[in-house]
Each structure stands twice: as structure tokens, then as C-alpha cells.
Amino acid sequence: MELKPTKPLSGFIELTPLQQRCFDCCAARMLDVLRVAGFSYLDLPAIERAEVLTDKDNWDEIETQMFLFQKGDTKMGLRYDGTVGLSRYVAGHLNDLTFPFRASQFSKRYRGERAQRGRYREFYQMDMDIMGIEKMSINYDAEIISVIQRALNSVSNFIGENCVRIGSRPFWDALFDYLGLNAEQKKQVFILIDKRDKIGDQEFANWLNETLKDEKLENEIKSVFTKGCDNFMNKNSNLDAAIRELKEFMELLKQMGVKNAEIDLSITRGLAYYTGIVFEFKLLSYPEFGTAAGGGRYENLASKFSKTKIVGTGAAIGFSRIFVALMDAGKIDLSQFENPIVAAVLPMGDSSVPFAASVVNTLRDENITTVAYLDAEKKFKNQIEYADKIMAKFSIIIGEDEVKSKLLTVKNMATGEQQKLTVADAVKLLKTA
């Protein structure tokens, strides 16, 4: 019989137990930041109706990237982000939720695109959203940014410091209106601005020329990136309002204790549903890993599910993107996760198993991470080798003598030091390990 492949499908992540412990530790710390910030954790289905996933208003590219399938008469697919399910959920529970409603999610997302380096087909994102009915203060946008920074800071010993760049959709909308662009030009220029970071100044200029064929317009747009938005003050009231909002927002971030924040009008977050302030986080030590988190303000989250206008502000942290990429590149120090096992209990012969099992139970009751080697008829040499390989901090050797005397032989695996201890004294020693 031919053996089947043991590698996962390309684009799917499989961590070692060591990496997994670090991944889980970071997720737990960050989720705890969200919990303490009052976000309600939601665990929504990974499968949605196709009609829920594929909205014609959405970016076409997203659709082709989806895992879609049919079961019976029902077309369905795997979610590609956290927003689609959240909007359905909130629209369906308008009367059960208190607004502003803070929601967090941490779940797998799926994209069917061909796997590339650093692009996964199954990956975790951590989402947080604050939603309200009809209207919400821009203060919440600042809070989201503050909470993301707190979450990233909670694992800064692994990923270092972060910075956030702030953009404004209203600024571009007002500028395009002021410059008199038509709808198609607006869309095309917007796509270009979104890509500017990747394609570089020169290509940006070329494409801009291709799109607008009007040097004066092109120069006005390019000047945003050289002279900043101040250049467009006192042109009209919409532009003034957008620029003032952005500047006041930066001041608010400072007052909220957000560090390393700066305006960057090239941040637009694509053609998605954002309508106000938008932002992207990067890791200061690893800018080459790209966006660590991004989000912004939306004005009508659930229009396809409800006539009630749900506004809000939200963001997703590219959790797998950050942690798997950094671990794969050897950038994360995993040493503290290397030996989670405190005690390896080694019974010498099956007659020692009952007492050994009671010792194991006692240690586990005391929250001491303990395994037992229960092929008790194996030689001492095999057993101690096992304790060594799993990097247990202590071995507890239980033979006939120990069963009789109820005194355990406790061996410190780092120093080789061995001592006879009562179970109670062993617990005391191991608790400090």
C-alpha cells in the first residue's frame, strides 16, 4: 500500500508543540487585554451561507479567493474574515445586545488563493469591534487603536515595539471632490493610493498619469505625500473638516497614551467598507513583515442584514501572520517554553504503578505539571532517558523501597542531585521549580 502524505496542504500551518505553546501564550495574553477592556468574545461559525459571504458590493477578488461548496441544496463557504459573520450576528441580535457593543473574535479564517510565501490559506486573526446604532463618537476609534497597542505591547517581549500610521478616508473623498474627479477616476486613483506602498513612487506616478492624463491633477495628488495635508487647508469646508478631524484625532491618541502614532495618508485600507479614520500597525523591529494590524471606521456594517444602521470602528490583528512568520524566521525566543514538564514520575515495575499514580494525582492536584512513564516494566535507563528527552525539571523515581517507605526519590535533572522526600515535601520543592 502506498503511504499517504504526512505534510499538511500548502498554505496550512502546523506548529511544533514548542511553537504552539508560544503561540497560545501570546494569544492568551492578548485576549486577556481585550477581556479587561470589556470586549465580549464571540465564537461564530466558520461556515456561512454563500449569499452571506458573496456580496456584490464586495471586492471581486475576494470571491475567487473563497472556499465555496454545496451540501444538499445549500451553497455555503468558509469565512474569509471576521466582519462578515459579526455583521450578521449583530444584525440578528439587535435587541439582545447593549450598544456600544464591544466584540472580540479570535478564529481561523480561510482564503482559497494559491499559497505564497507568508500568505496562508488558513490563519488566525484577532478582531475587535465597537459598534453603535446610527452614530458613534470618533473617541471610539481612538480607543480601538489604544487597545490594539495594549494587546501588542502585552507580548512585546516576543515581538518588540509597534507603531501605528493613521489615514483618513474623508480627506481623500473631499480632495477628489475638490479636484473634480469622476466616479471611475476616484475608484482608480483610490486603488493606486492603496497600492502606493508596494509599487513605489515612480510606478505610482506612471499609473496616476495613465489614469488621469492631467498633470495638474496628478501633481496635486502627489503633493499629499510630499507636503502633507496641511497644503489643502482653506480650499473648502469639507477638506478643512477632514484635516481638522485628523489632527484632533492625533491629539486624542496622545492623550489616550498611544505611542508611535503618525499621520500617513497613503493608509486607505482598500475599497472595503471603511468610511472614516483608517489605520495600520507595524512592528518597529520587523517592518519587512508588513501590516500587523489594521482597521478603521465603518458607517453601515450590516446593511445587507438589517435596516438599522450599525456604525462602528474595528480592526483585525494578523495573528498568524505575525507569530508564524516571526517563529519561522527564528525571531522569537522560545526558550521559556522549552520545558513545561516539572515532574516525570518513573515507576519501577507494575507493582509500583498504584502508588506512582497516587503521587501523580497529588502533584496534578497541586497544579504541578506532571507526566508518568507507565511502561513500568521498562528498565530504569529507558525511563530516565525519557525524562531527560522531555526536559522534565525533576524525575520522581518510585521502586519497591519508595512504595514501602512512602519516601520519594526526587532527582533534579539539571544538577543530577537526588534526595528522599515525603510527598508533601516533594510538592513544596516542585512548586517552586
Place this chain on the structure above:
Amino acid sequence: MELKPTKPLSGFIELTPLQQRCFDCCAARMLDVLRVAGFSYLDLPAIERAEVLTDKDNWDEIETQMFLFQKGDTKMGLRYDGTVGLSRYVAGHLNDLTFPFRASQFSKRYRGERAQRGRYREFYQMDMDIMGIEKMSINYDAEIISVIQRALNSVSNFIGENCVRIGSRPFWDALFDYLGLNAEQKKQVFILIDKRDKIGDQEFANWLNETLKDEKLENEIKSVFTKGCDNFMNKNSNLDAAIRELKEFMELLKQMGVKNAEIDLSITRGLAYYTGIVFEFKLLSYPEFGTAAGGGRYENLASKFSKTKIVGTGAAIGFSRIFVALMDAGKIDLSQFENPIVAAVLPMGDSSVPFAASVVNTLRDENITTVAYLDAEKKFKNQIEYADKIMAKFSIIIGEDEVKSKLLTVKNMATGEQQKLTVADAVKLLKTA
């Protein structure tokens, strides 16, 4: 525009934030029991190659219940259990792992079958497995049972006590051989025994008669359930060995501190890969909810992936099955999860927001779950109503006076009592809340 449905697909679970907090709390406690018992947590892909999922040796019914789909040339599908991925993973990492290797999983599984009451198409199972190469002591089977009971006991304040029934595959194999059944009869009778719990004594007898058409054979098999296995001692050595193993195993469970364990030879765990001791847990208070956990010994886990013989013992806890069913039936007391928010900070006007934000940061730094109402221009009435609705334990009201004096107005939402406190004193008060 027609609005899209806000309900999830049938068979998919969606909890309220309150239910979710209970669900997550129970999962965390149980996973902690597994961690302390030295199990390495694995988070494997939810999507596997179709050839990995659909083994011809498997039960046909399983195949039709799968979510299978194609992306490019690759046929793939969603996992229906934790074992298929685990066996692939372990076979692919034989040299990276130390055996016996303890693995735990807690992940979503998918079954495409038509949704029925209590049957989900997406659900969580919590798996634990101990695997070895070639040979492993039956002591590990006892450990798995002990660890499951510890895990279930860790949430006994929600689900009550549990019991475990133990069956033996070798007993039936030896009995069928002793009775001289042919291969097809063995398979058919085995399926019947597995279904006996559901179909009842009379239907079992009828079907048995249909299958065997031999009163003497039928009576021998039925006598297992009336007279127990002792009746078959001293017939032949295989039967003797199987019966002795089972009895010694029960003794071992007792020595390991397992409670409420009894022999039940109708436990067979279907036609799956089990080869030795098999077992099923039920909840003593809710037997009507069926199997809470089940598992057993397997002799060759990864034969389709590796020539190395991986033996082991493992089990799955039907996590969603237990908790969602009990919550839906109103059997779980959720009161302790009702008010997770300790402090609601209410700034009176945008000029109070910066100081309010600094208070929020301080409280969150102190691990006090805190939200802020940041539509600061809204009236006091709206803000306090919000604090009331989310069942915050305290409101912290910050107006002009508080900003100037740096003294917070702290209101106990249960008693209505209000006091002026420094931030430091407020932290002290809220920490004890």
C-alpha cells in the same frame, strides 16, 4: 433590497456573549487539567486532503457526512474528528516527538449530515491521546480515563458528576471466535451490539435472530448482558485473557482514584479503529444527553501514513455536545458570568475624555475589567442607563469637577452608594469587587 438571513445555517452553533463566557471558562479549566497532565496542545489544520480524510477502511457513513470540496486540482475537506489529523501529524514528526507522546486538541469538527436536534454540523471536541511506538502498557488506558474524569470534575459545578463504563474489544473478538462466527457475522453482530443501547433488548434480539438464525448462538451472546463475562471463564485461553485483563483494569482504575467506573460490555465504540479497552463517560445527572466522552485503545493509528506502528490510547470529549445541550436546556447556572464589567467610566462631555481615558488605562493596567462610554456628549441619563444595562458593578463619573480635583465619583450600581475617591483608592476598591 431584500435583507439576507441573520440566523446561522442550521446545525451551526451561535452562543450569546453570556453563554460564550461559560463555554470558554469550562474549556479553559478542562484544557488546564490536560496541560498539567503533560499533554502537548496541538492546533492542526481544519482542512485535509480528501485522500487523508476518506480511507476505504473507514465506515462508509462517515464519508457521506463529510464536507468535501475542490480548489484547483486538489480535493480536500473539513476534518470530521481529531484522529485523522493527529495520525498524519504524528507520522510526519516521528523523529521530532518523544514517545510516549501526549497530545491534546480542542478544535472544531465538521459533519455534513442533515442537522437534527442535538446533532451539530460544526462542533468542538476535546481530544487527548497518548501514543507510543510498537507497544504500550494498558496503564496508559487507565491514565486517559483518569485524566478525562479530572477534566470533567474540574467543571462539576456546572455539569455535575460523571461515570464511566468500560468495554473490551478483545472479549468480543475472543467470544466470536469461540462461538465460530464467520467474518460477516462478526461484523453484523458487532454493529448490533453497538446499537443495543439505542434499539433496546427486544429489537436487539430480533435483529440478532435475523443475522445468526441460530438460537444457541443468540442465547450465548444475549447472556453476556444478563450474566456478565464471568460466564465465559474457562472456555478458552483467549477468552480467559480478555476477561482477566478487563478485571485487572477495573482494579487499576480504582487504584488510580477513578470513581463511578463499571464494566459494560455493550460499549464497543463502533467499527472504528479500537482494538482493546474501550469506554464511554456519561453525566450522572443528565444520562439523557448521551455520551459525554468516549475512547479506547488503538493498535495502529497511522498505518496509512507510516510503516512505523503507532499504538496508543485516546478519547474525545463531546464538548459542544455537553455544554451547548445543557445550556440550551437551561441546566447550567450562568449567573456568575452575568456581570463581567467591573467599572463603566462615564465622561461628561468631550473635555472630560482625556482624563477619563487615563483613568481607564490605569484600571485596565490593574487588571480591572473596564469600559468607557465615549459618546461623551450624551446626557448623564443615557450614560448611567448604559452602565446599568451592561450590569457594571461600579460607575465612575467624570465631569469638570472630577477633571479639576482628580477625585473620581464612584457609584456602586447595586447599592446606589456614591463616593469621591482618588484614582489609587478607586483601584483598591474595584480590585476587591
